[in-house]
Amino acid sequence: MTEEMPKEQVRCWLTYTNAATHEVIRVNLHRAPMANGVIEGIGPRYCPSVETKIARFPDKERHQLFLEPEGLHTNELYVQGMSTSLPTDVQEEFLRTIAGLEHARIMRPGYAIEYDCFDPLGLEPSLAVKGVAGLYSCGQANGTSGYEEAAAQGLIAGINAAREIAGEEPLILGRSDGYIGVLIDDLVTKGTEEPYRMMTSRAEYRLILRQDNADLRLTPVGHEIGLVSDARWAKFTAKRDAIEAALHLLETTKLTPDAATEGRLADAGLLPLRTPMNLAALLRREGSYDVLARIFDLPILADDVKEEVEITVRYDGYIRKQREQIARMERLERRRIPEEIDYAAITSLRLEAQEKLAAVRPHSIGQASRISGVSPADVSVLLVYLEKLTLTAETSR
DSSP: OOOOOOOOOOOOEEEEOOHHHHHHHHHTGGGOHHHHSSOOSOOOTTSOOHHHHHHHOTTOSOOEEEEEESSTTOOOEEEETOOOOSOHHHHHHHHTTSTTOTTOOOSSOOOOOOOOOOOGGGBOTTSBBTTSTTOBOOGGGGTBOSHHHHHHHHHHHHHHHHHHHTTOOOOOOOTTTOHHHHHHHHHHHHOOSSOBOOOGGGOSOTTTSOGGGHHHHHHHHHHHTTOSOHHHHHHHHHHHHHHHHHHHHHHHOEEOOOHHHHHHHHHTTOOOOSSOEEHHHHHHHSSOHHHHHHHHTOOOOOHHHHHHHHHHHHTHHHHHHHHHHHHHHHHHHHSBOOTTOOGGGOTTSOHHHHHHHHHHOOSBHHHHHTSTTOOHHHHHHHHHHHHHHHHHHHHTO
16 A cells, blocks of 8 residues: 655675685585584575585586665675675685675674574464463564564564453464465464475465455455554555446446447457457457557556456456365365364374374364375365264254
8 A cells, every 4th residue: 555665775786606706615614514513403495505505506607696785874785695604714705706895894794593493383373372371473483484474473473462462363364365374374284394485386376365466355454453544444445446446347338349349449459349248358358458448438547456457357267266266265264173172083084194183283174184194085084073073062952
């Protein structure tokens, strides 16, 4: 909902390591804690140290480095792409082999740390710590890597801590609500063996989780729990109403292949109709909203409204299919699993499934189906068992 980005920007530069850089690093690898065994933990997969890159990719002649100013009013630069655990004297030596940094002075040397973290399987989807009332955990302590990942967890943990104090139900975002939902569900359902990064490929509903519709998905949630101001809500509802009105107009405006219509299309360089269709079908076929607005005298739309309208129309069939998938999964999410269930008593379950389910203790069949080591057959067995429990409970009433 922010209308413009800050204008004050500063330049960044691009440079590269070279053969001399690599040689300095290679002969000093034995002094790197991450290489000599002093640090034994698994580092982040997607941002390796410069010595890891040199060792892992010996065929590469150079690696790019971004020189990023630390702020608007400082001469300090951050060398992005050169994280390192090597001693300071080695850092000074290899830094001066790089073009543009021959006379650079290190203000704060690079370093590596090894830290403990919670097993995220010990967390509730609300990010409450299981078995410890009132304690919430977020960020690197949950086994994640990255600023956005930490901030997303902090937001949810903070919201839910406040809601617990107020006696309210926790806010739990689903996998179809946002990438935050995917991140937390992955952590508390599957756990992690290495620092977890949120990749778009981890989400199964990427057509729904677009950056352009984040406000449509999440602003109502924020408003409901009191985190969206009335002014922002008014702007949001105005945009949402404009989108809905434009979509309704496109769906209800019918075109016929008469001479006048065909002439307008030809003048705009569009193909003839051949058969009757509405404006939405025409937009799905070709052109843009601006072109159709000019031809058929449609209302002028704000750029963000227009973008959402065009995406919704063009991908309508695919979006409908994905919403059907979400509806099927939501039915499984609504099938709750009793907290006190004894998985060892379900003899038809495979031993691995019993162990995994007992470790995670999923809240729903949907969550159970996503646990590594729990097969569709195990889910079917669990469903049958729950049905028997329900029938037994009803009979005993």
